[in-house]
Amino acid sequence: MSTDTNRTVIRALIRKDLQIMKIPAICYWLGGIGSILLAIFFGDAAGTIAFILFISVLFGSGVHAAMQTVTEERREQNLPFIMSLPITIADYTVAKMTANLSLVGTIWLTLSAASFIIFIGDVMPNGTIPFMCIILLAVFLAYIVILTTTMVFKGLAPAIIAVVAANLGSQAYVWWVADLHGVRSTVNSLDIVWNATYFSVLGIQLAAIIGLIGLTFYAQSRKTEFL
Amino acid sequence: MDAISCKDVKKNYPLFDLDLTDLTLPPGEVMGFVGPNGAGKSTTLRIIMGLVHQDSGRVEVLGNEMPRQQRAAKWDIGFVSEDMRLYGHRTIGFHLEFLKSIYPGWDDSYGRELLTRFELNPDQKVKGLSHGQRVKAALLTAFARKPKLLVFDEPTTGLDPVARKVIIEEMMRVMQDEDRSILFSSHNTLDVEQISDSICxxxxxxxxxxxxxxxxxxxxxxxxLVVEDTYTTPDLSAIIDEHRAGHQLVLTVSNYSESLAQALKKPGATISDVERLTLEEIFIASVEASQAVDRNPPVQARGVAA
Structure with missing residues:
Protein backbone atom coordinates (compact mmCIF):
# COMPACT_ATOMS: atom_id res chain seq x y z
CA MET A 1 0.00 0.00 0.00
CA SER A 2 1.30 3.43 -0.84
CA THR A 3 2.72 5.92 1.63
CA ASP A 4 -0.19 8.27 0.89
CA THR A 5 -2.83 5.76 1.99
CA ASN A 6 -0.73 5.02 5.04
CA ARG A 7 -0.67 8.73 5.87
CA THR A 8 -4.45 8.87 5.40
CA VAL A 9 -4.95 6.24 8.10
CA ILE A 10 -2.46 7.88 10.47
CA ARG A 11 -4.17 11.25 9.93
CA ALA A 12 -7.57 9.68 10.66
CA LEU A 13 -6.22 8.21 13.90
CA ILE A 14 -4.77 11.56 14.95
CA ARG A 15 -8.05 13.35 14.16
CA LYS A 16 -9.95 10.76 16.16
CA ASP A 17 -7.80 11.32 19.26
CA LEU A 18 -7.99 15.10 18.90
CA GLN A 19 -11.77 14.87 18.61
CA ILE A 20 -11.96 12.72 21.74
CA MET A 21 -9.76 15.16 23.69
CA LYS A 22 -11.23 18.37 22.24
CA ILE A 23 -13.46 19.44 25.14
CA PRO A 24 -11.05 18.51 27.97
CA ALA A 25 -8.25 20.32 26.09
CA ILE A 26 -10.33 23.51 25.82
CA CYS A 27 -11.16 23.31 29.54
CA TYR A 28 -7.49 22.92 30.48
CA TRP A 29 -6.53 25.79 28.21
CA LEU A 30 -9.18 28.05 29.74
CA GLY A 31 -8.00 26.98 33.20
CA GLY A 32 -4.47 27.98 32.28
CA ILE A 33 -5.59 31.37 30.97
CA GLY A 34 -7.64 31.86 34.14
CA SER A 35 -4.60 31.20 36.32
CA ILE A 36 -2.54 33.72 34.32
CA LEU A 37 -5.29 36.34 34.71
CA LEU A 38 -5.37 35.56 38.42
CA ALA A 39 -1.64 36.24 38.62
CA ILE A 40 -1.94 39.48 36.64
CA PHE A 41 -4.89 40.97 38.51
CA PHE A 42 -4.38 39.52 41.99
CA GLY A 43 -0.65 38.89 41.82
CA ASP A 44 0.22 39.98 45.32
CA ALA A 45 -2.59 38.19 47.05
CA ALA A 46 -3.03 35.13 44.83
CA GLY A 47 0.37 34.72 43.14
CA THR A 48 1.18 31.35 44.70
CA ILE A 49 -2.32 29.98 44.09
CA ALA A 50 -2.18 31.18 40.49
CA PHE A 51 1.22 29.53 40.00
CA ILE A 52 0.08 26.21 41.51
CA LEU A 53 -3.09 26.33 39.42
CA PHE A 54 -1.09 27.09 36.27
CA ILE A 55 1.36 24.22 36.79
CA SER A 56 -1.50 21.90 37.75
CA VAL A 57 -3.33 22.75 34.54
CA LEU A 58 -0.25 22.05 32.43
CA PHE A 59 0.49 18.81 34.28
CA GLY A 60 -3.19 17.78 34.35
CA SER A 61 -3.67 18.25 30.61
CA GLY A 62 -0.74 15.92 29.93
CA VAL A 63 -1.90 13.28 32.39
CA HIS A 64 -5.45 13.46 31.03
CA ALA A 65 -4.36 13.17 27.40
CA ALA A 66 -2.04 10.21 27.99
CA MET A 67 -4.50 8.37 30.23
CA GLN A 68 -7.50 9.01 28.01
CA THR A 69 -5.99 8.27 24.62
CA VAL A 70 -3.58 5.48 25.56
CA THR A 71 -4.38 3.79 28.88
CA GLU A 72 -8.14 4.16 28.68
CA GLU A 73 -8.20 2.97 25.06
CA ARG A 74 -6.42 -0.18 26.15
CA ARG A 75 -8.52 -0.62 29.32
CA GLU A 76 -11.77 -0.11 27.45
CA GLN A 77 -10.66 -2.72 24.88
CA ASN A 78 -10.79 -0.30 21.95
CA LEU A 79 -7.35 -1.41 20.78
CA PRO A 80 -8.52 -4.51 18.86
CA PHE A 81 -10.82 -2.22 16.86
CA ILE A 82 -7.97 0.20 16.09
CA MET A 83 -5.51 -2.57 15.28
CA SER A 84 -8.02 -4.19 12.91
CA LEU A 85 -7.40 -1.16 10.68
CA PRO A 86 -4.69 -1.26 8.00
CA ILE A 87 -1.91 -0.15 10.33
CA THR A 88 1.20 -1.56 11.93
CA ILE A 89 2.41 -1.07 15.50
CA ALA A 90 4.75 1.61 14.12
CA ASP A 91 1.82 3.46 12.48
CA TYR A 92 -0.13 3.29 15.72
CA THR A 93 2.85 4.67 17.65
CA VAL A 94 3.37 7.52 15.18
CA ALA A 95 -0.34 8.42 15.28
CA LYS A 96 -0.61 8.23 19.06
CA MET A 97 2.57 10.20 19.74
CA THR A 98 1.70 12.84 17.15
CA ALA A 99 -1.83 13.31 18.46
CA ASN A 100 -0.64 13.55 22.05
CA LEU A 101 2.36 15.76 21.42
CA SER A 102 0.45 18.13 19.16
CA LEU A 103 -2.45 18.42 21.60
CA VAL A 104 -0.51 18.80 24.84
CA GLY A 105 2.29 20.61 23.03
CA THR A 106 -0.17 23.25 21.80
CA ILE A 107 -1.64 23.75 25.28
CA TRP A 108 1.82 23.83 26.83
CA LEU A 109 3.28 26.18 24.22
CA THR A 110 0.42 28.71 24.14
CA LEU A 111 -0.01 28.79 27.91
CA SER A 112 3.74 28.99 28.45
CA ALA A 113 3.95 31.89 26.01
CA ALA A 114 0.95 33.58 27.62
CA SER A 115 2.42 33.16 31.09
CA PHE A 116 5.29 35.49 30.21
CA ILE A 117 2.75 38.34 30.15
CA ILE A 118 3.10 38.49 33.92
CA PHE A 119 6.67 39.71 33.47
CA ILE A 120 5.42 42.81 31.64
CA GLY A 121 4.22 44.19 34.94
CA ASP A 122 6.26 44.17 38.10
CA VAL A 123 4.76 41.03 39.54
CA MET A 124 8.03 39.11 39.24
CA PRO A 125 11.64 40.13 38.47
CA ASN A 126 12.87 39.40 34.94
CA GLY A 127 15.66 37.27 36.35
CA THR A 128 13.01 34.62 37.03
CA ILE A 129 12.38 34.10 33.29
CA PRO A 130 15.19 31.55 32.66
CA PHE A 131 14.15 29.61 35.78
CA MET A 132 10.52 29.79 34.61
CA CYS A 133 11.66 28.22 31.30
CA ILE A 134 13.26 25.36 33.25
CA ILE A 135 10.08 24.81 35.28
CA LEU A 136 7.89 24.82 32.17
CA LEU A 137 10.17 22.39 30.33
CA ALA A 138 10.32 20.20 33.45
CA VAL A 139 6.52 19.99 33.40
CA PHE A 140 6.65 18.98 29.74
CA LEU A 141 9.35 16.40 30.52
CA ALA A 142 7.14 15.01 33.30
CA TYR A 143 4.35 14.66 30.72
CA ILE A 144 6.70 12.87 28.32
CA VAL A 145 7.63 10.42 31.09
CA ILE A 146 3.92 9.67 31.61
CA LEU A 147 3.11 9.42 27.90
CA THR A 148 6.01 7.15 27.05
CA THR A 149 5.33 4.89 30.05
CA THR A 150 1.68 4.48 29.10
CA MET A 151 2.68 3.77 25.50
CA VAL A 152 5.24 1.10 26.33
CA PHE A 153 3.73 -0.61 29.39
CA LYS A 154 0.28 -2.20 29.59
CA GLY A 155 -2.08 -1.68 32.49
CA LEU A 156 -3.14 1.04 34.85
CA ALA A 157 -0.46 0.40 37.48
CA PRO A 158 2.55 1.55 35.40
CA ALA A 159 0.57 4.62 34.33
CA ILE A 160 -0.25 5.55 37.94
CA ILE A 161 3.35 4.93 39.03
CA ALA A 162 4.53 7.16 36.18
CA VAL A 163 2.12 9.95 37.21
CA VAL A 164 3.23 9.81 40.85
CA ALA A 165 6.92 9.54 39.95
CA ALA A 166 6.71 12.36 37.40
CA ASN A 167 4.86 14.61 39.82
CA LEU A 168 7.14 14.05 42.81
CA GLY A 169 10.25 13.75 40.67
CA SER A 170 9.69 17.00 38.82
CA GLN A 171 9.10 18.88 42.10
CA ALA A 172 12.27 17.49 43.66
CA TYR A 173 14.12 18.23 40.44
CA VAL A 174 12.97 21.86 40.34
CA TRP A 175 13.99 22.32 44.00
CA TRP A 176 17.39 20.87 43.17
CA VAL A 177 17.80 23.14 40.14
CA ALA A 178 16.70 26.18 42.17
CA ASP A 179 19.56 25.48 44.56
CA LEU A 180 22.24 25.43 41.84
CA HIS A 181 24.62 28.38 42.20
CA GLY A 182 24.06 29.63 38.64
CA VAL A 183 20.32 29.77 39.27
CA ARG A 184 20.32 30.96 42.88
CA SER A 185 22.61 33.87 42.14
CA THR A 186 20.55 35.24 39.23
CA VAL A 187 16.91 34.34 39.83
CA ASN A 188 16.08 37.51 41.76
CA SER A 189 17.94 39.95 39.49
CA LEU A 190 15.96 42.61 37.69
CA ASP A 191 17.47 41.68 34.30
CA ILE A 192 17.43 38.37 32.48
CA VAL A 193 20.68 36.48 32.96
CA TRP A 194 21.31 33.44 30.76
CA ASN A 195 24.32 31.51 32.01
CA ALA A 196 25.87 28.09 31.41
CA THR A 197 23.80 26.55 34.21
CA TYR A 198 20.51 27.48 32.55
CA PHE A 199 21.68 26.30 29.13
CA SER A 200 22.99 23.02 30.54
CA VAL A 201 19.83 22.26 32.48
CA LEU A 202 17.56 23.14 29.56
CA GLY A 203 19.77 21.11 27.21
CA ILE A 204 19.60 18.06 29.48
CA GLN A 205 15.81 18.36 29.73
CA LEU A 206 15.48 18.66 25.97
CA ALA A 207 17.78 15.68 25.42
CA ALA A 208 15.74 13.65 27.93
CA ILE A 209 12.54 14.48 26.05
CA ILE A 210 14.00 13.49 22.68
CA GLY A 211 15.63 10.41 24.18
CA LEU A 212 12.41 9.18 25.80
CA ILE A 213 10.46 9.64 22.57
CA GLY A 214 13.15 7.76 20.65
CA LEU A 215 13.17 4.98 23.24
CA THR A 216 9.41 4.66 22.94
CA PHE A 217 9.59 4.09 19.19
CA TYR A 218 12.38 1.57 19.73
CA ALA A 219 10.47 -0.31 22.45
CA GLN A 220 7.31 -0.38 20.33
CA SER A 221 9.23 -1.73 17.33
CA ARG A 222 10.54 -4.60 19.48
CA LYS A 223 7.08 -5.74 20.56
CA THR A 224 5.87 -9.06 19.20
CA GLU A 225 2.46 -8.88 20.86
CA PHE A 226 0.29 -5.85 20.76
CA LEU A 227 -3.00 -6.53 22.51
CA MET B 1 -4.26 -17.78 -3.72
CA ASP B 2 -5.59 -18.96 -0.35
CA ALA B 3 -7.28 -16.46 1.93
CA ILE B 4 -5.22 -17.80 4.83
CA SER B 5 -2.26 -20.12 4.86
CA CYS B 6 -0.37 -21.04 8.03
CA LYS B 7 2.53 -23.49 7.68
CA ASP B 8 4.56 -24.83 10.60
CA VAL B 9 3.64 -21.86 12.74
CA LYS B 10 4.98 -21.96 16.28
CA LYS B 11 4.45 -19.59 19.18
CA ASN B 12 5.82 -20.47 22.58
CA TYR B 13 4.66 -19.06 25.89
CA PRO B 14 5.82 -20.12 29.35
CA LEU B 15 2.68 -22.23 29.91
CA PHE B 16 1.37 -22.75 26.39
CA ASP B 17 2.74 -23.72 22.99
CA LEU B 18 0.96 -23.15 19.72
CA ASP B 19 1.98 -25.44 16.89
CA LEU B 20 0.01 -25.09 13.66
CA THR B 21 1.34 -27.54 11.12
CA ASP B 22 -1.11 -26.58 8.41
CA LEU B 23 -4.13 -24.30 8.47
CA THR B 24 -5.49 -23.26 5.11
CA LEU B 25 -8.62 -21.31 4.23
CA PRO B 26 -9.38 -21.33 0.49
CA PRO B 27 -11.01 -18.23 -1.02
CA GLY B 28 -14.79 -18.03 -0.74
CA GLU B 29 -14.93 -20.58 2.06
CA VAL B 30 -16.35 -20.27 5.57
CA MET B 31 -14.28 -22.12 8.12
CA GLY B 32 -15.53 -22.78 11.63
CA PHE B 33 -12.64 -22.74 14.08
CA VAL B 34 -13.66 -24.72 17.12
CA GLY B 35 -11.86 -25.55 20.33
CA PRO B 36 -12.22 -25.43 24.10
CA ASN B 37 -11.10 -22.49 26.21
CA GLY B 38 -7.34 -22.04 26.09
CA ALA B 39 -6.99 -24.19 22.97
CA GLY B 40 -5.20 -21.45 21.05
CA LYS B 41 -8.03 -20.06 18.91
CA SER B 42 -7.52 -16.40 19.81
CA THR B 43 -3.73 -16.64 19.57
CA THR B 44 -4.10 -18.18 16.11
CA LEU B 45 -6.46 -15.44 14.95
CA ARG B 46 -4.17 -12.75 16.37
CA ILE B 47 -1.23 -14.25 14.52
CA ILE B 48 -3.33 -14.22 11.36
CA MET B 49 -4.11 -10.53 11.99
CA GLY B 50 -0.44 -9.74 12.61
CA LEU B 51 -1.17 -8.64 16.18
CA VAL B 52 0.92 -11.44 17.64
CA HIS B 53 4.15 -12.40 15.88
CA GLN B 54 4.85 -16.10 15.46
CA ASP B 55 8.23 -17.40 16.67
CA SER B 56 8.65 -19.41 13.48
CA GLY B 57 6.71 -20.60 10.46
CA ARG B 58 5.00 -18.84 7.58
CA VAL B 59 1.67 -17.04 7.68
CA GLU B 60 0.15 -15.62 4.52
CA VAL B 61 -3.12 -13.72 4.46
CA LEU B 62 -4.58 -12.76 1.08
CA GLY B 63 -1.12 -13.25 -0.41
CA ASN B 64 0.57 -11.03 2.18
CA GLU B 65 3.20 -12.34 4.50
CA MET B 66 2.27 -11.72 8.13
CA PRO B 67 3.14 -9.84 10.23
CA ARG B 68 5.50 -8.02 7.82
CA GLN B 69 2.82 -7.06 5.30
CA GLN B 70 -0.06 -6.67 7.74
CA ARG B 71 -0.83 -3.14 6.61
CA ALA B 72 -1.53 -4.30 3.05
CA ALA B 73 -3.44 -7.38 4.22
CA LYS B 74 -5.67 -5.52 6.67
CA TRP B 75 -7.13 -3.27 3.97
CA ASP B 76 -9.12 -6.35 2.98
CA ILE B 77 -9.82 -7.86 6.40
CA GLY B 78 -12.73 -7.26 8.71
CA PHE B 79 -11.90 -8.37 12.26
CA VAL B 80 -14.17 -8.70 15.26
CA SER B 81 -13.18 -10.34 18.51
CA GLU B 82 -15.12 -11.02 21.67
CA ASP B 83 -12.88 -8.61 23.58
CA MET B 84 -13.22 -5.80 21.05
CA ARG B 85 -15.15 -2.71 22.09
CA LEU B 86 -16.03 0.46 20.25
CA TYR B 87 -15.54 3.84 21.95
CA GLY B 88 -18.19 3.94 24.67
CA HIS B 89 -18.64 7.70 24.77
CA ARG B 90 -19.01 7.97 20.99
CA THR B 91 -21.95 7.21 18.76
CA ILE B 92 -22.18 4.46 16.16
CA GLY B 93 -22.22 7.24 13.58
CA PHE B 94 -18.85 8.50 14.88
CA HIS B 95 -17.33 5.08 14.22
CA LEU B 96 -18.82 4.87 10.73
CA GLU B 97 -17.53 8.36 9.88
CA PHE B 98 -14.13 7.41 11.25
CA LEU B 99 -13.99 4.31 9.04
CA LYS B 100 -15.29 6.27 6.08
CA SER B 101 -12.33 8.65 6.44
CA ILE B 102 -9.99 5.66 6.13
CA TYR B 103 -11.52 3.41 3.47
CA PRO B 104 -11.62 5.08 0.05
CA GLY B 105 -14.27 2.70 -1.30
CA TRP B 106 -16.60 3.15 1.66
CA ASP B 107 -20.22 2.52 0.68
CA ASP B 108 -22.52 4.83 2.66
CA SER B 109 -25.70 3.18 1.42
CA TYR B 110 -24.46 -0.25 2.53
CA GLY B 111 -23.62 1.18 5.94
CA ARG B 112 -27.14 2.59 6.25
CA GLU B 113 -28.62 -0.69 5.05
CA LEU B 114 -26.70 -2.58 7.74
CA LEU B 115 -27.85 -0.08 10.38
CA THR B 116 -31.46 -0.75 9.41
CA ARG B 117 -30.99 -4.49 9.27
CA PHE B 118 -29.29 -4.55 12.69
CA GLU B 119 -31.88 -2.10 14.08
CA LEU B 120 -29.16 0.29 15.24
CA ASN B 121 -29.47 4.05 15.64
CA PRO B 122 -26.37 5.90 14.36
CA ASP B 123 -26.92 8.67 16.92
CA GLN B 124 -26.88 6.31 19.86
CA LYS B 125 -23.78 6.23 22.06
CA VAL B 126 -22.08 2.86 22.31
CA LYS B 127 -22.15 2.90 26.14
CA GLY B 128 -25.95 2.95 26.03
CA LEU B 129 -26.21 -0.18 23.87
CA SER B 130 -27.09 -3.63 25.12
CA HIS B 131 -24.49 -6.39 24.74
CA GLY B 132 -26.27 -7.71 21.66
CA GLN B 133 -26.39 -4.25 20.09
CA ARG B 134 -22.68 -3.72 20.84
CA VAL B 135 -21.80 -6.95 19.09
CA LYS B 136 -23.98 -5.95 16.16
CA ALA B 137 -22.30 -2.54 16.01
CA ALA B 138 -18.84 -4.14 16.05
CA LEU B 139 -19.85 -6.58 13.31
CA LEU B 140 -21.33 -3.71 11.34
CA THR B 141 -17.96 -1.93 11.36
CA ALA B 142 -16.39 -5.08 9.91
CA PHE B 143 -19.11 -5.89 7.33
CA ALA B 144 -19.41 -2.30 6.09
CA ARG B 145 -15.75 -2.33 4.94
CA LYS B 146 -16.77 -5.03 2.42
CA PRO B 147 -13.58 -6.96 3.09
CA LYS B 148 -12.38 -10.03 1.18
CA LEU B 149 -11.73 -11.82 4.46
CA LEU B 150 -13.67 -11.73 7.71
CA VAL B 151 -11.98 -12.97 10.87
CA PHE B 152 -14.31 -13.45 13.79
CA ASP B 153 -13.15 -14.48 17.24
CA GLU B 154 -16.16 -15.70 19.23
CA PRO B 155 -18.48 -12.98 17.90
CA THR B 156 -21.70 -14.55 19.13
CA THR B 157 -20.59 -15.20 22.72
CA GLY B 158 -23.08 -13.90 25.26
CA LEU B 159 -25.80 -13.15 22.72
CA ASP B 160 -29.39 -14.19 23.16
CA PRO B 161 -30.77 -16.63 20.54
CA VAL B 162 -32.62 -13.90 18.62
CA ALA B 163 -29.57 -11.62 18.33
CA ARG B 164 -27.47 -14.64 17.39
CA LYS B 165 -29.92 -15.53 14.64
CA VAL B 166 -29.73 -12.01 13.18
CA ILE B 167 -25.94 -12.15 13.16
CA ILE B 168 -25.76 -15.61 11.66
CA GLU B 169 -28.27 -14.57 8.99
CA GLU B 170 -26.17 -11.54 8.15
CA MET B 171 -23.06 -13.68 7.94
CA MET B 172 -24.90 -15.98 5.55
CA ARG B 173 -25.94 -12.98 3.47
CA VAL B 174 -22.33 -11.75 3.38
CA MET B 175 -21.28 -15.21 2.25
CA GLN B 176 -23.36 -14.85 -0.86
CA ASP B 177 -20.37 -12.99 -2.23
CA GLU B 178 -18.46 -16.03 -3.43
CA ASP B 179 -15.08 -14.34 -3.16
CA ARG B 180 -15.45 -13.54 0.51
CA SER B 181 -13.81 -15.88 3.00
CA ILE B 182 -14.67 -16.16 6.67
CA LEU B 183 -12.70 -17.65 9.53
CA PHE B 184 -15.11 -17.96 12.38
CA SER B 185 -14.09 -19.09 15.85
CA SER B 186 -16.85 -20.03 18.24
CA HIS B 187 -17.81 -22.13 21.22
CA ASN B 188 -21.24 -22.37 19.72
CA THR B 189 -21.08 -25.45 17.55
CA LEU B 190 -24.65 -24.87 16.36
CA ASP B 191 -23.58 -21.59 14.73
CA VAL B 192 -20.52 -23.21 13.22
CA GLU B 193 -22.55 -26.14 11.93
CA GLN B 194 -25.05 -23.75 10.39
CA ILE B 195 -22.73 -21.56 8.36
CA SER B 196 -19.41 -23.30 7.87
CA ASP B 197 -18.16 -25.03 4.73
CA SER B 198 -15.30 -26.57 6.64
CA ILE B 199 -14.49 -27.18 10.27
CA CYS B 200 -11.19 -27.02 12.07
CA LEU B 225 -23.74 -52.93 19.31
CA VAL B 226 -25.08 -55.96 21.14
CA VAL B 227 -22.05 -57.97 22.17
CA GLU B 228 -21.21 -61.32 23.74
CA ASP B 229 -19.59 -61.47 27.20
CA THR B 230 -16.29 -62.42 25.62
CA TYR B 231 -16.34 -59.54 23.11
CA THR B 232 -13.18 -57.45 22.95
CA THR B 233 -13.33 -54.16 21.10
CA PRO B 234 -10.92 -54.23 18.14
CA ASP B 235 -7.95 -51.88 18.46
CA LEU B 236 -8.91 -49.47 15.69
CA SER B 237 -7.72 -45.90 15.42
CA ALA B 238 -11.20 -44.76 14.35
CA ILE B 239 -12.71 -45.68 17.72
CA ILE B 240 -12.69 -42.51 19.78
CA ASP B 241 -14.82 -43.49 22.73
CA GLU B 242 -16.53 -46.57 24.11
CA HIS B 243 -19.11 -47.22 26.80
CA ARG B 244 -20.13 -50.73 27.77
CA ALA B 245 -23.09 -51.72 29.92
CA GLY B 246 -23.66 -55.48 30.00
CA HIS B 247 -24.26 -56.62 26.45
CA GLN B 248 -24.72 -53.08 25.18
CA LEU B 249 -21.67 -51.40 23.69
CA VAL B 250 -21.74 -47.84 22.38
CA LEU B 251 -18.79 -46.72 20.27
CA THR B 252 -18.05 -43.25 18.94
CA VAL B 253 -16.10 -43.61 15.70
CA SER B 254 -14.40 -40.92 13.68
CA ASN B 255 -14.04 -42.64 10.32
CA TYR B 256 -17.10 -44.75 9.79
CA SER B 257 -17.28 -47.08 6.79
CA GLU B 258 -18.77 -50.44 5.88
CA SER B 259 -15.40 -52.13 6.43
CA LEU B 260 -15.23 -50.62 9.90
CA ALA B 261 -18.72 -52.01 10.65
CA GLN B 262 -17.57 -55.46 9.52
CA ALA B 263 -14.47 -55.21 11.71
CA LEU B 264 -16.61 -54.36 14.70
CA LYS B 265 -19.00 -57.27 14.09
CA LYS B 266 -16.28 -59.84 13.50
CA PRO B 267 -15.36 -60.67 17.16
CA GLY B 268 -19.04 -61.51 17.82
CA ALA B 269 -21.40 -58.53 17.81
CA THR B 270 -24.52 -57.28 16.14
CA ILE B 271 -24.93 -53.65 15.17
CA SER B 272 -28.28 -52.48 16.49
CA ASP B 273 -28.04 -48.86 15.39
CA VAL B 274 -25.76 -46.35 13.67
CA GLU B 275 -26.42 -42.67 14.41
CA ARG B 276 -24.96 -39.48 13.01
CA LEU B 277 -23.49 -37.10 15.57
CA THR B 278 -24.08 -33.40 15.93
CA LEU B 279 -21.06 -31.13 15.69
CA GLU B 280 -21.32 -30.52 19.43
CA GLU B 281 -21.08 -34.23 20.15
CA ILE B 282 -18.14 -34.56 17.76
CA PHE B 283 -16.48 -31.58 19.38
CA ILE B 284 -16.82 -33.02 22.88
CA ALA B 285 -15.67 -36.48 21.77
CA SER B 286 -12.67 -35.01 19.95
CA VAL B 287 -11.60 -32.92 22.89
CA GLU B 288 -12.04 -35.76 25.38
CA ALA B 289 -10.09 -38.11 23.15
CA SER B 290 -7.35 -35.54 22.71
CA GLN B 291 -7.17 -35.06 26.49
CA ALA B 292 -7.02 -38.82 26.97
CA VAL B 293 -4.09 -39.00 24.54
CA ASP B 294 -2.32 -36.27 26.49
CA ARG B 295 -2.94 -38.05 29.79
CA ASN B 296 -1.94 -41.53 28.68
CA PRO B 297 -0.36 -41.64 25.23
CA PRO B 298 0.62 -45.35 24.77
CA VAL B 299 -2.71 -46.93 25.79
CA GLN B 300 -5.29 -44.40 24.67
CA ALA B 301 -3.58 -43.10 21.53
CA ARG B 302 -6.07 -44.40 19.07
CA GLY B 303 -5.75 -41.43 16.79
CA VAL B 304 -8.16 -38.61 17.04
CA ALA B 305 -8.02 -37.41 13.49
CA ALA B 306 -11.18 -38.07 11.56
Missing part, protein backbone atom coordinates in the same frame (compact mmCIF):
# COMPACT_ATOMS: atom_id res chain seq x y z
CA UNK B 201 -10.76 -28.38 15.59
CA UNK B 202 -7.94 -27.07 17.73
CA UNK B 203 -6.94 -28.32 21.15
CA UNK B 204 -3.86 -27.72 23.30
CA UNK B 205 -2.43 -25.48 20.60
CA UNK B 206 -2.59 -28.12 17.88
CA UNK B 207 -4.97 -28.68 15.00
CA UNK B 208 -6.82 -31.88 15.81
CA UNK B 209 -8.74 -32.06 12.55
CA UNK B 210 -9.54 -29.89 9.54
CA UNK B 211 -12.12 -31.07 7.01
CA UNK B 212 -15.08 -29.94 4.96
CA UNK B 213 -18.26 -30.01 7.01
CA UNK B 214 -20.15 -32.73 5.14
CA UNK B 215 -17.23 -35.16 5.15
CA UNK B 216 -16.65 -34.33 8.76
CA UNK B 217 -20.21 -34.88 9.92
CA UNK B 218 -20.58 -37.94 7.72
CA UNK B 219 -17.46 -39.59 9.08
CA UNK B 220 -18.44 -39.46 12.73
CA UNK B 221 -20.98 -42.01 13.96
CA UNK B 222 -22.28 -43.49 17.17
CA UNK B 223 -22.45 -47.25 16.73
CA UNK B 224 -24.62 -49.27 19.10
Missing amino acids: FINHGRIVSCQDKETFLDAWRRVR
